[in-house]
Amino acid sequence: MEYIRNVAKIEINSDKCTGCGLCINVCPHGVISMDDKVAFLANKDRCIECGACDNNCPVDAIEVETGVGCAYAIIKSWFNSSKTNCC
Amino acid sequence: MQSFQNGFPQALKNGLLNTIPYAIAIIIGTILVPMLLPILPFRAFSMKGLVLGVIWSVVVIKYSNVFYYDNNIVLNISNSLLLTSIISFLALNFTGSTTFTSLSGVKKETLIAVPVIATSALVGVVLMIIGNFL
Numbered sequence: 001m002e003y004i005r006n007v008a009k010i011e012i013n014s015d016k017c018t019g020c021g022l023c024i025n026v027c028p029h030g031v032i033s034m035d036d037k038v039a040f041l042a043n044k045d046r047c048i049e050c051g052a053c054d055n056n057c058p059v060d061a062i063e064v065e066t067g068v069g070c071a072y073a074i075i076k077s078w079f080n081s082s083k084t085n086c087c
Numbered sequence: 088m089q090s091f092q093n094g095f096p097q098a099l100k101n102g103l104l105n106t107i108p109y110a111i112a113i114i115i116g117t118i119l120v121p122m123l124l125p126i127l128p129f130r131a132f133s134m135k136g137l138v139l140g141v142i143w144s145v146v147v148i149k150y151s152n153v154f155y156y157d158n159n160i161v162l163n164i165s166n167s168l169l170l171t172s173i174i175s176f177l178a179l180n181f182t183g184s185t186t187f188t189s190l191s192g193v194k195k196e197t198l199i200a201v202p203v204i205a206t207s208a209l210v211g212v213v214l215m216i217i218g219n220f221l
Contacts, residue, residue: 001185004130004192029187049189067190070183071132074197 008047009065014038016061023053023062104155108147112170115139116177121184132188133200136178140171161218168211172204179204 010031019037032053033042039061041047051066120127120136127135144167147154156162179200182193 001125001187002130003188004195007191007195008189009191046187047189048187049191065190068183069188069190069193071179071193071197071201072183074194075201 002045003048003069005045008044008049010041010044010047010049010053011063012039012041013061013063014040016059018059018061020058022056022058026052026056028052101155104153108143108154108166108170109173112140112143112173113177115143116174120174120178121181124181124185131196131200132182133175133179133196133204136175137171139178140174141167143174144170157218159218159221161214161221165211165214165218168207168214172208172211175200176204 012032017038019034019039021034021039023032023039024034028050029043029046029048031041031043031047032039034040047064048069049064049066051064053062054064054066116136116139119139120132123139124135127138129135129138147156147166147170148163151158151163156166179197182188182196
């Protein structure tokens with residue numbers, strides 16, 4: 001199942017990428033693929049912004065805005081002005 | 088207002104019957120929506136809830152006499168808006184319970200869905216008050 005399209009905030013800096021493949025191993029949704037020893041976003045819409053690739057990248061080539069996609073926490077943050085991402 | 092003409096016990100009975108579609112709406116939003124999540128159309132959870140909300144509203148309007156609703160178009164619209172808002176909001180709250188939603192997606196959906204749901208619920212309440220005096 002897929003969620004809303006064209007919203008995932010994930011970027012791969014192909015200049016920094018060394019092609020180690022760790023991101024592909026840790027990604028739970030097969031978002032990243034390898035082409036000529038450089039990682040690229042094959043299925044960006046399937047990204048759940050868990051941040052596993054970002055945390056495991058040894059050269060810090062991936063940037064993801066991580067957080068729990070919880071509607072209640074987002075609504076709560078509107079009223080509390082705090083950046084809570086948990087219910 | 089028809090209820091009050093026959094005394095308090097009748098009003099209480101009618102009030103309880105009036106509540107049943109709302110109790111069922113909560114059950115639909117909390118049990119049926121997650122059960123039917125892969126089958127329901129649309130990607131946004133609030134839209135999935137909207138589908139069931141509209142279906143339930145049509146059922147409630149069709150059987151309005153069972154729930155002791157006055158056959159009044161304003162009340163029918165009011166009930167439909169409120170029932171759909173409840174189911175849609177409850178469906179929206181399941182975004183945090185799945186394995187395929189993302190923070191950015193939920194932010195986008197919440198920003199659009201919540202004001203729409205809140206407005207329709209408010210309009211529903213106002214129409215409910217107006218409809219009872221017609």
